[in-house]
Amino acid sequence: MDDLTEMLKGTLEGCVLEIISGEETYGYAITRRLHELGFTDVIEGTVYTILLRLERNGLVQVTKRPSGVGPPRKFYALNDAGRGELAAFWTKWQYVSSRIDKLRIDKLKEGGR
Amino acid sequence: MDDLTEMLKGTLEGCVLEIISGEETYGYAITRRLHELGFTDVIEGTVYTILLRLERNGLVQVTKRPSGVGPPRKFYALNDAGRGELAAFWTKWQYVSSRIDKLRIDKLKEGGR
DNA sequence: GCCCACTACTCGGTGATACCGTATAGTGGT
DNA sequence: ACCACTATACGGTATCACCGAGTAGTGGGC
Numbered sequence A, B: 001m002d003d004l005t006e007m008l009k010g011t012l013e014g015c016v017l018e019i020i021s022g023e024e025t026y027g028y029a030i031t032r033r034l035h036e037l038g039f040t041d042v043i044e045g046t047v048y049t050i051l052l053r054l055e056r057n058g059l060v061q062v063t064k065r066p067s068g069v070g071p072p073r074k075f076y077a078l079n080d081a082g083r084g085e086l087a088a089f090w091t092k093w094q095y096v097s098s099r100i101d102k103l104r105i106d107k108l109k110e111g112g113r
Numbered sequence C: 001g002c003c004c005a006c007t008a009c010t011c012g013g014t015g016a017t018a019c020c021g022t023a024t025a026g027t028g029g030t
Numbered sequence D: 001a002c003c004a005c006t007a008t009a010c011g012g013t014a015t016c017a018c019c020g021a022g023t024a025g026t027g028g029g030c
Helices: A012-022 A027-036 A044-056 A080-109 B012-022 B027-036 B044-056 B080-109
Strands: A060-065 A073-078 B060-065 B073-078
Touching: A012 A027, A012 A044, A012 A073, A012 A080, A012 B080, A027 A044, A027 A073, A044 A060, A044 A073, A073 A080, A080 B012, A080 B080, B012 B027, B012 B044, B012 B073, B012 B080, B027 B044, B027 B073, B044 B060, B044 B073, B073 B080
Parallel strands: none
Antiparallel strands: A060 A073, B060 B073
16 A cells, blocks of 8 residues: 555554553554554654654653563553543544545445446 | 544545546635535635645646636646546545554454453 | 625645654674 | 664654635625
């Protein structure tokens, strides 16, 4: 799949919040999870900028823990503000995606005139 | 619905392409159509920016016609490149939205542990 | 005749976001 | 000693939607 960066703007952060909400985790693992999900072109640097932003905006609780296989990891967990932000994200996503899907379905219904 | 601007990045242009593909139309009418579709906060200036970009990128054919109720209108129609871009947009949208929905559904399935 | 509302388009500048490249650093294998 | 893998940080860039102000044409109320 070719370049998705523009379409991911405004949604990638929500995806990261969702991943964090599932379990306390860290940047390197989040990147691999995104790759598994199909977002194969998302690069580590992007994930770290999002995580630093989440921290700066007070949406996460951060805990540094030693790794055993490399440098220490920064584990992220959502706080109340983060859970609120995640809920707001899904509300927005539902709103936007349903309307875009409708625009597409209406077109398909015409039967390609 | 509060601010959707970030989430619309990369998709609003596709919506405009879709609207144009339905019928030859012009900026002011496209703006009203977007409002009808639920994107009530999209402002005229944004639509015109997109239209100028489409023109600059050679995705549309432009015809100026007198209006009768105001200044002349610039009517936009997709050319072959524009139809290709629209098809690519829907492919991307399908790819991204299905994966994001999956992320959400997987979470709901857990039953809010 | 004059202002105003509605229609219709343009353009310079702003803010947010994902991406790129590079740097730093810990662990373990050869 | 070198390299691969793990793990994070940071300055700079491109793109996009948005903002604000400006320009114009038509028609209605006073």
